[in-house]
Amino acid sequence: MKAVILAAGKGTRLRPLTDSCPKPMLPIDGKPLLQYSLNLLKNHGIREIAINLHHLPEVFINYLVSSGDQGLRIKLSVEPGLLGTAGAIKNLQAFLDERFVVVYGDVLTNINLSELTEQHKRSRSLATLAVHQRKESKGCGFVVFNDGGRVSSFVEKPRNGSAPSPWTNAGVYVMEPDIISYIPDGVEYDFGKDLFPSLISRRERIHASPFSGYLVDIGSPEGYEQAKKDLQEGRFTPC
Secondary structure: OEEEEEOOOOOHHHOOHHHHOOHHHOEEOOEEHHHHHHHHHHHOOOOEEEEEEOOOHHHHHHHHHHHOOOOOEEEEEEOOOOOHHHHHHHHOOOOOOOOEEEEEOOEEEOOOHHHHHHHHHHHOOOEEEEEEOOOOOOOOEEEEEOOOOEEEEEEEOOOOOOOOOOOEEEEEEEEOHHHHHHOOOOOOOOHHHHHHHHHHHOOOOEEEEEOOOOEEEOOOHHHHHHHHHHHHOOOOOOO
16 A cells, blocks of 8 residues: 655745745654654555655755655655645556555644554545544534445535534545546645545545544644644654
């Protein structure tokens, strides 16, 4: 199985920190967030990993060169213009020729990827989305699903602030390569705004997998400080 770490975003909510350092490269207890994601994937047996880049790609490249191969085969996909979360996957179509995991580059988590993959296999879905309940869900994508886990609605960052479900998108997916055929070429296209609603309207099989483990989105100053504090105080155990 392969994986993609989505790391192209500009991290505007974290400026000025991200003016000189991409969000996934921000340090947490002496290591960039990216390294925690690489370790998570490696510890679940995933060795072939693509990373999409746009904002300050040289920072990633310099770090990966200096840290050695780590027993991983890493493919870098530099986007001259942002393609969106799903558009980045389309751009990697030749690489993603088998089942793959997607991890958002601004997520710190110790989710059990092996368990998520097994649930995905049992569901026979195009995609399985890890979902969890957050204390602070502002700016999240909300996932509505039935008792069997089948997703009936995906609402990306509702403007009116109403939550259609207690479950939010965790930014970790397992996907079949066939899903790429539903993503248009050469346009900016997102999972939450575009692809998931489109697949649901077509009655394609998308499943949700709830988990209660650790996950923090460091995309805001509050999230970044929380992640650093949790690691220092032992509330997060890295893989």
